[in-house]
Amino acid sequence: MNQSIFLPLESFALVKSRRPFAPWHADTEPRWVAQIRNMRLFDVDDKDVARLSAQLVVEHNVHPGRPSLWESGYEPEHGNVCKVQGKKTFCLQHNRWVDERGNLHNDKAPALISGQRERYYLHGVPVEDPKFITTPIEQIDAGRILGITNVDLRREMMRRKGIEQFLTELFHRVIDKRGNYELLQIVLGENIRQFGTYLKMLNPSIGVWHMEGVPNDIRTVDEALLWRNNGWFVDADKIT
Amino acid sequence: MNNKIETKGQQGDVIMRRVGDTKPLGGKVIAKGRCIVAEGEGHHIHVIDAPDTDAELIREGERMLLWLEKPAQLHHVPTPATPDAPLSLCGEHEVEEYPAGLWEIGGVREIDHFAQLERRVVD
Numbered sequence: 001m002n003q004s005i006f007l008p009l010e011s012f013a014l015v016k017s018r019r020p021f022a023p024w025h026a027d028t029e030p031r032w033v034a035q036i037r038n039m040r041l042f043d044v045d046d047k048d049v050a051r052l053s054a055q056l057v058v059e060h061n062v063h064p065g066r067p068s069l070w071e072s073g074y075e076p077e078h079g080n081v082c083k084v085q086g087k088k089t090f091c092l093q094h095n096r097w098v099d100e101r102g103n104l105h106n107d108k109a110p111a112l113i114s115g116q117r118e119r120y121y122l123h124g125v126p127v128e129d130p131k132f133i134t135t136p137i138e139q140i141d142a143g144r145i146l147g148i149t150n151v152d153l154r155r156e157m158m159r160r161k162g163i164e165q166f167l168t169e170l171f172h173r174v175i176d177k178r179g180n181y182e183l184l185q186i187v188l189g190e191n192i193r194q195f196g197t198y199l200k201m202l203n204p205s206i207g208v209w210h211m212e213g214v215p216n217d218i219r220t221v222d223e224a225l226l227w228r229n230n231g232w233f234v235d236a237d238k239i240t
Numbered sequence: 241m242n243n244k245i246e247t248k249g250q251q252g253d254v255i256m257r258r259v260g261d262t263k264p265l266g267g268k269v270i271a272k273g274r275c276i277v278a279e280g281e282g283h284h285i286h287v288i289d290a291p292d293t294d295a296e297l298i299r300e301g302e303r304m305l306l307w308l309e310k311p312a313q314l315h316h317v318p319t320p321a322t323p324d325a326p327l328s329l330c331g332e333h334e335v336e337e338y339p340a341g342l343w344e345i346g347g348v349r350e351i352d353h354f355a356q357l358e359r360r361v362v363d
Contacts, residue, residue, distance in 0.1 A: 034317075034318035035318075037318065038318050038319065124332070146354075147352075147354040149352065149362075150362060151253070151350075151361050151362065188353055188354070195353075196351070196353030196354075197351075197353075198353075205252075205332055205333045205334055206332060212348075212350040212361065213350045213351035213352055213353050214350065214351055215351055216351075216353075227349075228348050228349060228350065229250070229255050229346075229348060230255060230346045230347070230348070230349065232248070232255060232257050232346060233248045233255075233257065235248070236245070236248045236249055236250035236255065237244075237245045237246050237247065237248050237249060238243045238244070238245055238249065238250075238336060239250045239251075240243055240250075240251050240252070240316075240333045240334040240335075240336055
């Protein structure tokens with residue numbers, strides 16, 4: 001008889017598994033499943049691995065391996081990610097919060113809690129510094145958001161603040177506009193000579209605004225797009 | 241879905257342009273069949289998943305080229321566990337359809353005005 005055992009993230013990751021469900025429910029599984037599979041285990045150190053591995057052997061007679069979530073399969077019946085070893089099915093003991101598309105998401109607290117581990121996500125984008133989420137958004141300066149290197153996190157923080165509020169907090173002017181594109185000059189320093197030129201655009205796949213920097217000598221949206229696209233073209237046949 | 245590309249495609253931070261109808265004579269074949277055209281730091285890949293005979297990723301000097309023997313789809317999906325693992329079709333960007341031919345692969349770039357440097361956009 002199959003036995004289901006629920007484990008917290010750090011122990012679950014150590015369970016070696018054959019691919020449990022062949023083929024994966026690749027086209028039907030919710031988005032959060034892939035996000036768990038991709039989760040970084042940066043806070044599980046060697047000491048944890050040794051202690052938890054021993055615990056798994058003693059308590060569940062399990063063959064432990066290196067921490068990994070890659071082999072986790074999705075089991076629709078449990079609505080959970082699972083690993084299989086012999087006749088035992090190991091499931092991830094966790095609480096999760098998701099958005100309307102099924103992405104891990106919580107803009108006030110962790111989006112996933114499992115054992116002692118907490119993971120923060122904004123619409124499926126992993127957020128390694130919890131301060132981006134636990135700090136009230138009105139206390140996070142728009143300039144700080146503009147300086148975030150990862151474009152996904154920058155976009156999600158702009159979404160969290162709201163594009164109108166985001167721009168209200170920045171001294172700026174629109175120098176060109178076309179369709180869903182705007183070219184803006186934004187003051188970044190203490191005087192107006194310290195500015196950056198940014199292209200504001202709509203992500204067509206998820207309908208969210210974001211902004212990317214372009215050279216300050218650019219004056220039109222078309223010039224900005226041509227530069228951004230490596231000088232290859234202004235508009236693609238289709239953007240997704 | 242009607243995301244058919246003719247000569248210029250863009251899927252998130254990846255751009256592709258059609259550069260010919262024939263397979264290049266030189267260059268080094270990096271992959272066949274499942275061709276990962278770009279990988280971001282967010283654990284997602286842009287990938288063509290075709291039979292080995294239908295797609296080849298070719299490095300030619302500084303250029304990255306994609307030869308498509310037949311039309312193929314470009315997916316944006318989470319990085320699979322192993323090179324041959326099934327793809328989980330839940331990326332952020334919609335699937336694009338590319339006709340057969342030779343394509344050059346590139347990435348969009350941006351200026352970081354704070355660090356005062358130019359870099360390829362990463363997502």
